[in-house]
Structure formats: structure tokens, C-alpha cells
Amino acid sequence: MVFAENQYQEGTRDTAWVFPGTALDGFSSGLESLFSQHVLRLPNNCTLLIEGDECRAVYYVRAGWLALSKALEGGQNQIIDFALPGDIVDPSGADGVTASVTVEALTDGALAAMPYRSWETMTGERPALHHLAHRMESAMHARRAERMLRVGRGAAEMRLAYALVEFCIRISPDSDGRNCEFHIPLTQQQLGDYVGLSSVHVCRTLRRMARNGILEMRDHMDIRVLDPRSLACLAGVDVEALKRAIMPQGA
Template sequence: MFSGYTINEKQVGPAHVLPGLVNTGFSTKLQAACDHHSQRLSKDCTLLLEGDPCQVVYCVLDGWLALSKTLEQGQTQIIDFALQGDIVDPTTADGETSSVTINGLTLGTVATLHRATWQTLISDCPDLRQWLHGKDAARRARHSERMLRLGKGTAEMRVAYALLELHIRVNMISGSALPEFHIPLTQQQIGDFIGLSSVHVCRTMRRMSRNGILAMSDHMDVRILNPQALSHMAGIDHATLKREIVPALPSQTRRTSAP
């Protein structure tokens, strides 16, 4: 089920850490399935390799995962980061192989659900389908905004957008509205996420720091000092981005759609 990875085999107890899913129509069933199939991951492990056989869906209960693709010459592009509460289905259209390599960047916990189990959950829980639709829409929005900047944006625009996106996602999990946040990434990993070298990322973030836009400490503890300037540099409105990439919970969806 996993390949080429290091894992802590100690069985973990009930996780109960899917953000916001309390007293929803499907939370009990989904949490029970995640608790039963949860595994602790070690830092820098590999869960799955691009092209490997894959018949599972991963539910991230804790920690950070990186989803990436690599060229034959070794150049790697990080396609996305999966954080707490994210669902990762890496299977290609053939239904048999993984489209990406999945690495655990931090200590964490994932639930590995066989596709048949996952399909049963979806069939039995209409609210789960609605929740997944929202998460898929948020992921598409993230990818399209970043793709625009990868293709047309400057280095500063790419770095600024990545920091804004990660800040919103981290705060969504923590329930915080504070300007400081931690991203457990190296500058090389940030570069692989936005198509820049680690040297270019370092220079760009130092320039932002000198200009009073952000402050950094302890290897990627980031504090946003001037959110308006960072949003302007990223070429996006912060409130609009948050609305587009933070999926509503099922209860919020029902309230919004009610007459």
C-alpha cells in the first residue's frame, strides 16, 4: 500500500482532527473510518511514487504532505501541499497508477482508505459528496491562481502569492486570524512549488523583509507586516482569494443555500 517510506508502526488512537467536521451529517462515519485506518508518518518519508500502483485515497489527519512530479533529468515540481483535513486521490484516469509522488514533509498522520471503502462512504453520505465538491473547487482555484503566476508572473509575484495562499490555509486549520504563521518548508521546496531556484526565493524574501512587508525567523516562521503590500505584489485581493480557496463546511453551505 505504501512504497519506499519510513513509518512509525505504533498504532494511533482516534484522531478526531478533520478541521471543522463536528456534528455534520457524515463526520461520524468519516472519522470512524479514518481512525480505523490511520498511520503515523515520520518526517521526510515517501508514501507513494509517481507511476506506482495505487488503489487508495489518503485523508490527511495531521502534518504536511507534498505532491510532486519529476522529469527524467531530476527536476522536480511540487504540484500541491496537502494539509490537515485534505483528501488526496492520486490515481490517474486509468484507475490503477499514481500521477504523483507523495512525500511526508513533517511528522503526521494519514488515513489510508481503499477505494472501495471510500466509494461506499461517498455513496452513503450525500453531505460528504457536497463537502468534497467544495474541496475540489478550492483546489482548482488554488492551482489556477498559481499557474497564472508560474506562466506570467514575476519572482516577487510568485513568492507573494505562495505566502498568501499558505497563510490562508494554515489559518483555516488553526482557526487563527493572526499575521504570523509557520510553514515547515525549505527555500528549495518553496522554489519547487513556484518554479524558482532556492537562491532566487531567498533573495526575494530578503527584499520583502528589507521593505517591511514581512519578517522571518527560525527557518520559515513568517509574520506578515504589510498585508496590503503583499496582496498588491501577488496581484490578488486577499479577501477574494480566501473566499475562493477556503471551502464552506456542509452546515454553512446549507445555510447559504436556504431560501
């Protein structure tokens, strides 16, 4: 299902909630009105943009999970990143008008879709918002670099362990790491597309982690980390350092 980019629905959420950290800078009633007119609701499994489409907006994820992916002509798919609530997504490439990735909703969700010109005006007039967006972009590059290192050089356990540590941090940023329990709305194929493994390899590796007492899986992708130290060791990360790199304070 492809969801046309210009099918906006009106919403009434306060802009200070949608862009955390910007309340100190304030929003005029005019900007609040503009923002509320660009709310987009997405049903599960719909496609917002296809790679190569014209892209005319920057998106703020208010609810739900998005997958950003690329595919080869033969159909092989690689998930580049997941956008979670609180993330800012600019799908365009260097030309500023063409989507460089396909963007799909993995769950029911809601986005704030700001036309580029409106977004540039908002960030230009509000240094706090510009700074926040810059830090969030830096966090995105940091997490992609960490995962790329492991996809390129790590074994299956390292790749999956890193992905789970990253999910734990992003879903539960206030967790102390000792009681991390979360749900990821992914199939094993989608998780494999994220870390460069087949679904069979993902299944076997997760089962091995469970047998070794590192994690527990319940229902469909309900993850409970039982041994966070061993999981971090498999991932090759210092959790606190990773958290500082991929979760900007105040975002």
C-alpha cells in the same frame, strides 16, 4: 525512505473529527471501526507514493504537511501542491489505479487512508460527505489555477507573494490578515520548486521583501507578515476573494 502504502496502524480518532462537517449525517459503528483500522502515521521525509506506483486509497491529512510533486527524467522537480491538515488527497490519475504524483511527508504526520471501495461507499451513502469532498476538490483546483497563472506569467516577487498569501490563508483561515504569522516547514529549494524559482532567487526575493518592510523572517521559515496589503498587491490578489475560492466554508 519509502513507506509502503499497506503499512496501516490502528487509531481511535472519531470520524466526525477527521471528516469535519459530516457529523450531521452520522456514522455507523461499522464505518467508525473500518475507519479506525486505516490510520497511517508518517515520519518526516518519508515517501508515501512514487509517481507510477499502484495507488489504492484516498487520504485525509490529519496532521503534518505532504508535498505532491512530479519530476523530469533529468531530475528537475516541480512541487504541484502541498496537502495540509484537513485536506483530502486522491493521488491517482484518470485510470484510478496509478499514482500521478509522488507524495512525500515534509513533517511527521498522520493520515486516514481509506481504500477506494470503502471511500466510494461512504460518499455514496452520505451526501454531506460527498458534497464536502467535491467542495474541497474545487478549492484545490482553484488554488492550483491561481498559482499556475503567476508561475506562468508573474515575476519572482508575484510568485512568492502569492505562495505566502496562500499559506497564510490555509494555515490561519480565521486570520483577519493584519497579524498573520506562520511557519512553513520548507527549505528555500522546496519553496522554489513550488513557484518555479531557484533557491538563490527565493532567498534574494524574500530578503528584498524583508528590507521593504513587507515581512519578517525569523529562525527557519518563520514568517510574520508586516504589511499584508503590500503583500497582496505584489501577489495580485484580493485576499477575501481568494479565501472564498480556496477555503470552502464548513470544510
